Amino acid sequence: MIETIVRPPTLEEMSSFYRVYQTGVPNVDSLTYDGFSRWWNRSKILGDLLALWRVAAVEDELVGVSISMVLDSYGWGAIWELVVDPEWRRKGIGTRLAQESEHALLERNPALTHFAMALKLQNPAAIPFAERLGYGIQSLVLRLDGPTEDKTFAKALDVKIPRLEDIPLIMHLTPDTYWGLRDYRMIEFSLRGGNCYLMTEPTNNLVVGFARYEHDHDYPDATVISFSYRQGYGQDVVDAALNGVKTQKAILWVQAKHEEILDHLYAKGFHRADAEFLARKRIKGLCQIFAD
Ligand SMILES: CC(C)(COP(=O)(O)OP(=O)(O)OC[C@H]1O[C@@H](n2cnc3c(N)ncnc32)[C@H](O)[C@@H]1OP(=O)(O)O)[C@@H](O)C(=O)NCCC(=O)NCCS
Structure with a gap:
């Protein structure tokens, strides 16, 4: 019987962690070593590396890795990445x-x-x-990549830089993804980081959208857009967000249930580059979990 130990990684294990992580691609997110080490270093500073990253080791060899994060505004704990080296699968390590x-x-x-x-x-x-662990599939999220040169206006919205007093209005908009911005603290953090825009209806100054641009070092020619919108304004908010992008390509993650936005993006020449199911499990009482 092989003895597997599951524990937090040590600080010297960054490259072996990455080696095992890479064996999970394309089923986990593809990351350059640079991108990965930035994530590792940020997690080390925040304390997440020891608290929420785990390795499975057989003697001194790493055979599995996991990275988790807490999504406070949802009350969810997410196992974000989980990989077992192909040679070690189907032995209960995952x-x-x-x-x-x-x-x-x-x-x-x-x-x-x-x-x-x-x-x-x-x-x-x-x-x-995942199902054997008690998780149930609940939704599908699609990553759509596409061109930004087609600057069309279905309806012109006013676009301005949001202020902190706009946060309560932004909180009431519908986010594109399940991990989208919903709580005050996360939106404030985003606003302070810049690259955020507020869209309003010019006739009555109603807030109808919010967009945030991010630049991923792994995709230098693309802007990653996350957005929130008021019901009925999804396509206009997406158009306004795309109009402000300076790169040639844009990347958006959109929940499959937002069909009108997907339809709009496909018609603009966007294509699906990735997709994932969200599986969730309700947490039993704390005492029960630790007793298992
Ligand atoms: C998914 C993954 C982590 C599973 O790790 P693992 O160590 O092989 O899993 P376990 O041995 O604990 O499997 C537990 C059960 O899950 C199910 N299962 C696991 N792999 C399976 C497969 N390839 N086909 C069908 N069922 C599978 C089985 O019911 C298995 O029990 P059994 O072996 O007694 O039949 C591993 O396949 C992997 O690293 N895949 C690539 C990355 C990935 O998909 N990560 C998950 C989401 S981020």
């Missing part, structure tokens, strides 16, 4: 890593109501794996 990650998430925030896991569409094996 299950151990997932269970240890759940414990770590609850220790970080005992008030969590759900655990969540994102499962790539191209990886059907992850679905029975």
